Amino acid sequence: MKIIAVCGVGIGTSAILKVNAERALDRLGLSADVDASDLAGIAAAAADAQVILTSSELADAVRAAVGRSFAEIVEVSNYFDVEEISTKLETSLG
Amino acid sequence: MTLPPLPDEAIVLGAHVDDWRGAVREAGRALVRSGSTRSEYADRMIAVIEEFGAYVVIAPGLALAHARPGPDVRAEGLAVVTLAEPVPFGHPHNDPVRVVVGLAVSNAEEHVASVARLANAFNDSGIVGRIAKAETADELRAMLGFDREAEA
Numbered sequence A: 001m002k003i004i005a006v007c008g009v010g011i012g013t014s015a016i017l018k019v020n021a022e023r024a025l026d027r028l029g030l031s032a033d034v035d036a037s038d039l040a041g042i043a044a045a046a047a048d049a050q051v052i053l054t055s056s057e058l059a060d061a062v063r064a065a066v067g068r069s070f071a072e073i074v075e076v077s078n079y080f081d082v083e084e085i086s087t088k089l090e091t092s093l094g
Numbered sequence B: 001m002t003l004p005p006l007p008d009e010a011i012v013l014g015a016h017v018d019d020w021r022g023a024v025r026e027a028g029r030a031l032v033r034s035g036s037t038r039s040e041y042a043d044r045m046i047a048v049i050e051e052f053g054a055y056v057v058i059a060p061g062l063a064l065a066h067a068r069p070g071p072d073v074r075a076e077g078l079a080v081v082t083l084a085e086p087v088p089f090g091h092p093h094n095d096p097v098r099v100v101v102g103l104a105v106s107n108a109e110e111h112v113a114s115v116a117r118l119a120n121a122f123n124d125s126g127i128v129g130r131i132a133k134a135e136t137a138d139e140l141r142a143m144l145g146f147d148r149e150a151e152a
Helices: A015-027 A039-045 A055-064 A082-091 B019-035 B038-050 B112-122 B127-132 B137-145
Strands: A002-008 A033-038 A052-057 A072-076 B011-014 B057-059 B062-068 B078-086 B095-102
Touching: A002 A039, A002 A055, A002 A072, A015 A033, A015 A052, A015 B038, A015 B057, A015 B062, A015 B112, A033 A039, A033 B137, A039 B057, A052 A055, A052 A082, A055 A072, A072 A082, A072 B011, A072 B112, B011 B019, B011 B137, B019 B062, B019 B078, B038 B062, B078 B127, B095 B127, B112 B127, B127 B137
Parallel strands: A002 A033, A002 A052, A052 A072, B011 B078, B062 B095
Antiparallel strands: B057 B062, B078 B095
16 A cells, blocks of 8 residues: 655655654554655656545645546645544545 | 754744744744755745645644755754744644744755654644743753754
């Protein structure tokens, strides 16, 4: 399973999201590769991904960039809230 | 896996700013003072928000201002600015912002470890409120888990 954390420039915020998504997966007892990407590279990065994690602010841009893809887009409000990320990932993967 | 140093020059407590651009500029000036970036980096951090929106407000009250690596980044660096009066960045859930963390990295791959440590500090849900009220640079460094000896 592959998850992409995406932000505008592919550093900083997507890295934090990646780290906390990995914590959320641990908590859920799931294993997946989590990669960080910028918006420009998201279509390629998400080609074989199941889930894209991003901010609600970027969700529309992500949707437009990936076009028709099987990856589900999950919007995270608080990047430091592992509980929020766990709940949303569980819903999305379950 | 260490955070870039957070010297006194990179910390601004109780800054008075008019709007989010002013808040990001404070972080930009702090990164210049600490030797991490040149002044153009602040313009690039503002441009990221103008282009992509307020997604940099990654938690309630906290903005992580940053831009891509570039020639205006001299060394990986971190700055922390607390605001005397919170300002809105335009985020639907996490406004207003009380703490701005400025991040400059020279290489997109190498920064993940240091950001992971930053994530550790901020995973404590009460920390943004406490940082916003920090009265000294030492107090703020302690909250973020900076080891003073490691900076020397």
